[in-house]
Structure formats: C-alpha cells, structure tokens
Amino acid sequence: MTDERSYLDRLVDEATLESYLETHLGSAESVTITRHDEGHSNETLFLEWDDQEFVLRRPPAGKTAESAHDVLREYRTIDALQDTDVPVPKTVLSCDDTSVIGSEFYVMVLEEGDVLRDEEPDRFAAPEHRSRIGRELVDSLAEIHSVEYEAVGLADFGRPEGFTERQVNRWQQQLEWAFEVTRNEREIPELDSIGEWLQANVPTDHEHTLVHGDYKLDNVLFEPGTPPTLGAIFDWELSTLGDPLTDLGWMLLFWHDEGDPDPAMPDLMSTFMKRDGYPTRDELVNRYERHTGIEFQNRRFYQVLAAYKMAGLGEMFFRRYLEGNSADSLYPQMEEGVPKLAEQTLAIIEGDQEL
Known part of the structure; x- marks a missing residue:
C-alpha cells in the first residue's frame, strides 16, 4: 500500500498550487489540503482557503489508461449545466497547465450534505x-x-x-x-x-x-x-x-x-x-x-x-x-x-x- 502522505505529495506541490490559486482566489493566511479517500477514480482533494472550502479534482498519479480520468471534460460538463435543472456543484476554475501540480485539474465549491455510500443518515x-x-x-x-x-x-x-x-x-x-x-x-x-x-x-x-x-x-x-x-x-x-x-x-x-x-x-x-x-x-x-x-x-x-x-x-x-x-x-x-x-x-x- 502506498503511504498516504507520500502519495499526496505526488498529487500536488502545495507551494506551487497556492501561488497559482492566489491569482484566482486572492491571498490566504491559512491553506489546508487533504485527500478524500472515498473516491476511487479521479482524485478528490479538499482545499480550505481561509474560511472558503473548495474541492480540487485531478487524475491519479502514475500511468493511466487512455481516455480515462479526463478531469477537464468533467469540468466542461458541470460548467455547462450551471443554469439548468440538473443539480451540480458551482464551478470555480479549470487549469490545463500541467506544470502547476503535474496534471490538469479543476476547482469547484464544496457542497454541504450527505453522500449515501455505506449507510443512510x-x-x-x-x-x-x-x-x-x-x-x-x-x-x-x-x-x-x-x-x-x-x-x-x-x-x-x-x-x-x-x-x-x-x-x-x-x-x-x-x-x-x-x-x-x-x-x-x-x-x-x-x-x-x-x-x-x-x-x-x-x-x-x-x-x-x-x-x-x-x-x-x-x-x-x-x-x-x-x-x-x-x-x-x-x-x-x-x-x-x-x-x-x-x-x-x-x-x-x-x-x-x-x-x-x-x-x-x-x-x-x-x-x-x-x-x-x-x-x-x-x-x-x-x-x-x-x-x-x-x-x-x-x-x-x-x-x-x-x-x-x-x-x-x-x-x-x-x-x-x-x-x-x-x-x-x-x-x-x-x-x-x-x-x-x-x-x-x-x-x-x-x-x-x-x-
């Protein structure tokens, strides 16, 4: 099993990401990034930017199957559905510059509520x-x-x-x-x-x-x-x-x-x-x-x-x-x-x- 901390380091260079996000979100005194272990395909990272909470989505580390893990396609869909009756999270930004964290990624607002995965509330x-x-x-x-x-x-x-x-x-x-x-x-x-x-x-x-x-x-x-x-x-x-x-x-x-x-x-x-x-x-x-x-x-x-x-x-x-x-x-x-x-x-x- 891959060590959680070392795997997170492979997913994101926190200093480089913070520098990039400052141009979009403004500066922050407190930044926390954690990995969500319940997603099993694209990686989901929780981003606390002062008192704002976001979700960052990127492909997993390492080699992937062709056509899998297309996060910018995911972003395009969610962004296109913002004004429809389909309930989707609010989009924030997408990035195709792989030099920032080593892959393409996008950011959306963290939605509050429950996901019914293993049990009902x-x-x-x-x-x-x-x-x-x-x-x-x-x-x-x-x-x-x-x-x-x-x-x-x-x-x-x-x-x-x-x-x-x-x-x-x-x-x-x-x-x-x-x-x-x-x-x-x-x-x-x-x-x-x-x-x-x-x-x-x-x-x-x-x-x-x-x-x-x-x-x-x-x-x-x-x-x-x-x-x-x-x-x-x-x-x-x-x-x-x-x-x-x-x-x-x-x-x-x-x-x-x-x-x-x-x-x-x-x-x-x-x-x-x-x-x-x-x-x-x-x-x-x-x-x-x-x-x-x-x-x-x-x-x-x-x-x-x-x-x-x-x-x-x-x-x-x-x-x-x-x-x-x-x-x-x-x-x-x-x-x-x-x-x-x-x-x-x-x-x-x-x-x-x-x-």
Missing part, C-alpha cells in the same frame, strides 16, 4: 424518506437525459450514433490494458465470454442524450435536513452524448433489492436499499420511463454491460495497486472482487440471476 431512516431518496435519484437522472445539450454548448460533446457499440469496444480495451499487469496475478476467462456476448447482443438503435457515465447513489449528495433533497451530482468524468439506458443500467447495478445475492464488491455495492420504503429496481425503472418517455428495452444487455464496465474499472484499480500508483484501500480487494462479479454476470446472461 439517521434522519432518513423512515419509509417515506427512503421512498423519496429513490424518487430524487431517478428524477435527477431523467433531468440529465432531458437536457437540451445543444442549447448549453455541448453539441460537439460526443458522437451519440453508435455509442453503445463503442462502449463495449472501449471496455474491452480498458480490460486489456489492465490485464497487461493483472494477468500475472490471476486470469478471468469469464470476462472474455461476457465481452463476446455483449458484442453479439449490442442494440443498434437508441436515444441520443447527454449521459453522465457514472450515475449511482453514492455519486450524488443530499442536502442537510429532511425530507431528502438531492443537491448535487458529482463525478462527471465519463459524461458524453450517447445512450441514456447505459446510465440507467449502471444506476441499477448499485441498487440492492430484497433477495439479491451478496455483492461481489461490498465496499462499492451497499445493501441498505432493501430496507422498508426504498423503491425496487422495477419501481425505479417504471418511474424513469414515465418521466422520460424512454422505454427500458434490452434490459438484460444493459445490466450485463454495467457489470462488465464495473469489472473493467475494478481490474484497472487492481493494476494501479500492483504498480504502486494508488493509496486507495479498495484497490487490492479487486483481486477477488472482479472474478466474483464476472461469475455473477455470466449468471445474468444465462438467466439464473438478475441485478
């Missing part, structure tokens, strides 16, 4: 609040997919035609990148079979919308107080123009119903959503269809694609751990987590298990 522990959490989550996804992306300056943000097929190809490539290192530890032949099934079953026609790319319960923040109100959506690094059902399938991968098997990656896949009051996956799908007018066709494909993508991410995490390029305590768990997820995904294909 006590104030939400009632059926009516749990029901609203599900409604807020799926309604905000519907807002993303309803954005007039040309009007907010994102007309050139992607190539929605053929998006889903490219997703399959992309995640096969991401897995191959990870396998360059991880196959020396163990091989996962199930992922080859899953990739072949996806290639054979990819839908050729789909809606064209703005997509988040990583939309799930622990990538949104609920404001303080009750009833639950979704105040901000985070982690837009994979956002583009494409197939909205890829977002829906991804969100459902991380939603646990009563009777589901134990999660393959328990630190990423919580189970508290099976408690009384939370909507089922079917109820979430029905609400999404009503709000968007988009039917969730080819559901099995999108469930399998979501799990395949998670396996790809997990394997990339494991490579970064093996190369000493992360201080994330989650990454070594992928040695067993990815093979288990691959087994569960094959069961979906064969009709023995639903996600």
